[in-house]
Amino acid sequence: MTETPHIASSFDREIEALLARLVLMSGLVETALTDSAAALESLDTAAATRIVDQDAAIDSLDEQINFEAAGIIARRGPTARDLRLILAVMRASAALERVGDLAKNVAKRTLPLSQIRQVEGATGTIRRMARLVAVMLEEAMRALVRKDAALAADVRGRDVDIDQIYNTLFRSLLTHMLENQANITPAMHLHFIAKNIERAGDHATSIAEQAIYLATGDLPDDERPKADSTLQAANPRT
């Protein structure tokens, strides 16, 4: 760490241990997200089951992070950037835990999907979307650890891309359902999956916002860029 150390060096060690745990957690979450999308594309039910089982490890890290953060607050009474760091870590941990749950849900839906008819093209798009979100997560975490507000702002701006992919997929799934009723069940599952990944993108963005808060002391006050146009889409043919 290049920052001036605390007079109590054990404080620095506690903060480093907390950050290390968060980085470990984000690695597991990124893997769960990309692996769940890959398992969906290849309809690999064994891999999907593994992802569902591994979510417990992510939840447990979230619990440990909250426990340690509470301990630091109680022992150290952190102020200024130390306080912002603890708050940012707790919020980031909560966001990562949610992404873990979303990836688990993607994996769970792979199991019924493997039993029924397929909807063409969707899973490839979902895998690309998941990969983009995983990169956003990784870079939001890097921005948080390095207190890099510029990188965080860049990540935050990329949520629009995820929204646009989701919009396109939404319309395509709607078209499939209108064309053939037999597509409704798989398309509904795929839509929930796409929505999960779009939500994971929102969580990556919120981690980026925490990185901005940590680095600057302020949350960005401008409205975050949004491109979800599905609210207007009543019927893709109209």
Next chain:
Amino acid sequence: MNAMQTPVIDTATLQPRITAQDVQVYYGSNHALRDVSVDILDRTTTAFIGPSGCGKSTFLRCLNRMNDTVATARVEGRITLDGQDIYDKRVDPVQLRARVGMVFQKPNPFPKSIYDNVAYGPRIHGLTRSRAELDEVVEKSLRRAALWDEVKDRLSAPGTGLSGGQQQRLCIARAVATGPEVLLMDEPCSALDPIATAQVEALIDELREQFSVVIVTHSMQQAARVSQKTAFFHLGNLVEYGDTTQIFTNPGDPRTESYITGRIG
């Protein structure tokens, strides 16, 4: 009132009680305090923080001319209380100290009864005309200091026989008995246990509703809890003055940040 709860006060609407402009303090040839300019707002608790020897107590003692008692001390610049220059030759420091009261680090009750400790100020300043009026001031001051219920049946007992926390509240009662406009507190809780500290902090918050309180403290947590404004002193300079919440969550100066987060800086 819960002392742990920071009251929401819009300090932007409050008037300055004390205004300091370009204050310099020298102890002999040592330039102990440099170019300090700050407003102490009415009905606000202002915390002075900083490492030992930073000048915060020196500045506090300028505000009621306690530095007059130090032979080598010389104060320059201008300090006004309600617009009046307190270093003007026509100002009697004793009268000034009735308007700007002070509570010290170590409780220092006079070796007199509880009653006489509180009655001392009103008596020497001739603030009351009858014994009944004095009784009233003593009771009111002890109530304000949240000590009345504990001592009302033994007002003639010596003040020095009270517990540390009670003695400090007695000193606060003594300070508020003269009806001051500003109360200066120099580390008022450093000799107290956490319970007495919480009581004094709750008291500070109540007193703040009537006048200005200025507190010097080495406890960051205490400054964050009790004050609405914080001033950080370092090496004889006033480095940063601002809203307490801002100072403790997002200070503007890297020296403030280093100090309050416990870093070498």
